[in-house]
Amino acid sequence: MPLTHQQLTEIANKFATPLYVYDADTITTQYQKLTTAFAQTNTKFFYACKALTNINILKHIKAIGCSVDCSSINEVKLALLAGFNAANILYTSNGIHFSEIEEAKNLGVHINIDSLNNLEKFGKKFGHSYPVGIRIRPNIMAGGNLKISTGHDKSKFGIPVDDLDKILAIVRNNDMHIQNLHLHTGSDIKDADVFVKGIDVLFEIIPHFKELTSIDLGGGFKVPYKKGDEETNIPLLAQKVNEAFANHPNPNGKPLQVWFEPGKFLVSQCGYLITKVNVIKETTSTVFAGVDTGFNHLIRPMFYDAYHQIENISNPTAQQNPIPLQAIFAKQIHLQQTEILPK
Numbered sequence: 404m405p406l407t408h409q410q411l412t413e414i415a416n417k418f419a420t421p422l423y424v425y426d427a428d429t430i431t432t433q434y435q436k437l438t439t440a441f442a443q444t445n446t447k448f449f450y451a452c453k454a455l456t457n458i459n460i461l462k463h464i465k466a467i468g469c470s471v472d473c474s475s476i477n478e479v480k481l482a483l484l485a486g487f488n489a490a491n492i493l494y495t496s497n498g499i500h501f502s503e504i505e506e507a508k509n510l511g512v513h514i515n516i517d518s519l520n521n522l523e524k525f526g527k528k529f530g531h532s533y534p535v536g537i538r539i540r541p542n543i544m545a546g547g548n549l550k551i552s553t554g555h556d557k558s559k560f561g562i563p564v565d566d567l568d569k570i571l572a573i574v575r576n577n578d579m580h581i582q583n584l585h586l587h588t589g590s591d592i593k594d595a596d597v598f599v600k601g602i603d604v605l606f607e608i609i610p611h612f613k614e615l616t617s618i619d620l621g622g623g624f625k626v627p628y629k630k631g632d633e634e635t636n637i638p639l640l641a642q643k644v645n646e647a648f649a650n651h652p653n654p655n656g657k658p659l660q661v662w663f664e665p666g667k668f669l670v671s672q673c674g675y676l677i678t679k680v681n682v683i684k685e686t687t688s689t690v691f692a693g694v695d696t697g698f699n700h701l702i703r704p705m706f707y708d709a710y711h712q713i714e715n716i717s718n719p720t721a722q723q724n725p726i727p728l729q730a731i732f733a734k735q736i737h738l739q740q741t742e743i744l745p746k
């Protein structure tokens with residue numbers, strides 16, 4: 404249940420603004436949607452903590468039984484500080500120095516390696532002694548926005564599936580123990596079939612990895628931003644994943660656990676940023692409200708064009724600005740583009 408305007412106003416009055424407020428029950432509800440839908444499937448959920456790394460949120464995630472996915476060594480250390488066991492921490496990085504992977508190995512966490520260079524370095528140094536996962540780039544275009552599409556054929560994330568021969572040569576030459584195959588196609592994915600496509604890609608290559616115990620389908624479940632938006636239909640997704648597994652029994656005979664890395668799905672709807680208006684500026688184009696926060700606290704609208712609902716909690720029935728600022732900007736950008744585009 405979203406917090407009411409009255410609750411938020413009381414909290415703001417107590418703690419002052421600008422203020423982030425998080426509702427733990429919302430996270431629990433989202434997590435339970437996943438565990439309920441996947442009750443019949445052997446799954447493990449790792450919260451992709453890049454979505455929100457507040458340590459108290461991490462402690463709550465741990466308390467409800469969810470594991471954690473980290474994209475940097477400092478996130479790994481934060482997860483350990485929050486009390487997670489190494490066995491429940493996954494480290495999936497991109498383009499980092501080998502020394503960080505080594506550090507993660509020394510901390511005993513699960514690791515997904517996402518480049519041939521680091522795979523080879525890891526193999527040469529640790530051989531069969533430390534099981535690892537490989538992040539595959541499946542060449543699937545998906546996601547709400549190109550900036551958050553990570554699995555397509557021009558993406559820097561993961562080792563292209565076309566490089567399978569090179570992967571296999573490294574694994575064979577260094578007698579590596581590959582326990583997991585990972586992919587993450589992007590964020591904001593409503594269509595459950597995208598995950599099925601990912602499973603199809605992985606099942607093409609699974610027979611080559613005899614010691615596999617899991618496959619990791621990443622995160623990316625869609626959350627509603629605006630009124631009327633729909634989130635990914637999780638029960639349908641669970642049904643499709645189960646069907647895909649029924650169609651592809653593991654050729655190596657062992658049952659595979661399915662891992663997911665939901666980030667925004669768990670936390671997007673739990674957070675509020677409460678801000679107070681400092682000044683009102685009436686101009687010929689619109690009325691500006693200068694507030695006591697900025698994109699140092701909420702970068703996503705500027706960074707990704709992400710939509711965040713703004714509500715006037717102290718005066719909810721006040722008249723809204725008739726022309727939203729975004730519409731004015733869109734018009735200006737359109738004008739600029741038509742000026743510079745050749746006729």
Ligand SMILES: Cc1ncc(COP(=O)(O)O)c(C=O)c1O
Pocket residue numbers: 451454472495553587589590591621622623624664665666667668
């Ligand atoms: C490897 C990986 N896993 C999981 C996620 C989480 O994505 P989302 O917050 O859309 O669920 C991301 C997001 O960038 C990611 O890169």
